[in-house]
Amino acid sequence: MSRSSPWCFERSRRRFLQTVLAAAGAAQLLANCQQSGAPKPDDAIAPANDAFDWRCCEGQTLHLLLNRHPWTAGLQPYLANFEAQTGIQTNLTIVPEPDYFQVMETALQDETIAIDVFFLPMDSTAYRLWQGSLLQPLTPLLNDVRLTEPSYNLFDFPEGFRLAAMYPPEAESQQLFGIPITFESYILFYNQQLVNQYLDGRVPQTMPDLISAAQTINQRGQGEVFGAVMRGVRSDTIIDTVTGLVLNSWGSPATPLPYNVWFDRDWQRPRFTDPKIVAGLTAYAQLMQAGPPNIQAIDWPEATQLFQNGQAAFYIDASLFGPGYEQPDSAIAGNVGYTRLPRVQSASLTGHWLWGLGIAQQSSQPEAAWLFVQWATSPQMEPLISVNTGGAPRFSSWINASPYTAAMNIEYALCVQKAMQTSRPTAVLHPRWNEIALAIADTIQAIYQGTDGSAAAAQLQARVEQLIAQEA
Structure with a gap:
């Protein structure tokens, strides 16, 4: 065999997978549009529109309030392109994430602070805003038609992504208040070497099989290799993965x-004792039991590092962690498997969380702000910026x-694309949701x-009923 043969094989394999990826994605995009009652992709692209002009707001200055995030880093090299294309200047403020939420909410409520476009968490925070x-x-x-480029195509975003910022949430007539810029869905990462070593290369296909496999590896790993790692801390921040x-x-x-x-x-009908919900909470706890002894002190940074060090066979968490595992400094680069959550019933489902861009109500130049949002989330710019995030929402x-x-x-891209097709929002739009989420964490x-799942869920049900009654 010639020295070039393995490379040729890999190149052919990548081309084949790319063809499969494109065909699967195009077919699903059409199906999603048909199922949601939205226009098909060809219909969603309007004919040439002479009324639209990127320079219609030339000479204005936009104030952007952004989180210090990989998306922001991906945006910055292209900002000069936006300014040249539109004649609009940008004034950029970047705030570290631990402080961003407070700074953002203060700015939105203080009319003396100039803010036009901002990083919008598309969850209960957006609903409250x-x-x-x-x-x-x-x-x-x-x-x-004067302000939106004809090929923008909102329906290129999955329906579940668009619904995350459409209010009022139960009304027949809704309006959109945010455009997604990056997302995470919840998938299964696995260490192929450990799966080969302990499971003869068989990746579990159902959730019970995954739990059993993780427990087996944990027992045989003798404290050096763990069956699974999860966010095990007592915190409301685990709720999206849960x-x-x-x-x-x-x-x-x-x-x-x-x-x-x-x-x-109905807020008066919590259903935490439903057997299917109990099964989901129990599965999360059982995967924690197949992890390291200090699992209750592990949040996503520690869990991600443990998996990246090659010390855990399985990890369920945010899809956007995937690209980091393939970096040169990763101990498991080239050895990571990506798949949707092992099914419980007939198909795999999952949830997602989104960052988006919003326009402040107090903005004095919403049309220029929309030009920026439209440009940054366009089919042309979104893939360029999203190289930094691994979470392109189109x-x-x-x-x-x-x-x-x-x-x-390629395997990562195939997995995430499939997850996008069945992903649902993880948001709950209730003012006391953070307290309820912490109660769910306590139940896990x-x-x-060691508490029985049904008994723990009954206690959770009573606690949530009490919280809801207090709100009423």
Whole structure:
């Protein structure tokens, strides 16, 4: 065999996988549009529009308030392009994430602070900002032929992503208040070497099989290798990953906002004792039990590092961690497997969390602000910026040949694209959701420590009923 043969094989393999990726993504994009009642991709692209002009707001200056985030780092090299294309100047303020939320909310409520476009967490925070009349509706701007480039195509974003910032959440007529810029869905990472060593190369296909396999590896690993690692801390910040597992356990029945899976379409009907929810919470706790002894002190940075060091066989968490595992300094580069959550019922489901861009209600130049949001989230710019995040929220970024797909591991891209197709929002739009999320974390801790899942869920049900009653 010639020295070049392995390279030729890999090149052919990548081309084949890229073809599969593109075909699968295009087919699913069409299916999603048909299922949601949205226009098909060809219909969503309007004919040539002479009324649109990128320079219609020339001479204005936008004030951007952004989180210090990989997306922001990906944006900065292209800002000069936006300014040249539109004649709009940008004034950029970047705030470290630990301080961002407080700074952002203060700025939105203080009319003396100049703010036009900002990093919007597309969850209960966005809902609360909308309730406070702090967000500019984007629908009128999006529908204005003078302000929106004909090929923008909102329906290139999955329906579940768009619904995350459409309010009022239960109304027949809704408006859009945020455009996604990066997302995380919850997938299974696995160490292929450990799967080969302990499981004869067989990746579990169901959640019970995953739990059993993780427990087996944990027993045989003798404290040096762990079956699984999860976010084990007592914190409301684990709730999105938890919701991903619970949605997977829940199956096909709808989980509409604002209630999501946890309430039966009414705040007075929490359903934490539903067997499918109990199964999801129990699965999370059992995967913790297959982890290191200090799992209750482990949050995502520690869990990610443990997996990246090659010390854990399985890890369920945010998809955007994937590209980091392939970096040269990763001990498991080239040895990571990516797959959707092992199914509980007939299909794999998951959840997602989103950062987006919003326009402040107090902005004195919403049209110029919309031009920036539109440009930064366009089919042309989004894949370029998203190389830094691994979380491009447009379907087209995953199926078209671009710097984005070139930068991604093919198996990772296939996995995330499939996860996007069945992913649902993890948000719950209730003012006391953070307290409820912490109560859910306490329930997982109790199951981890040996409490029966149904008994722990009954205690959770009573606690949530009390919190809801206090709110009423």
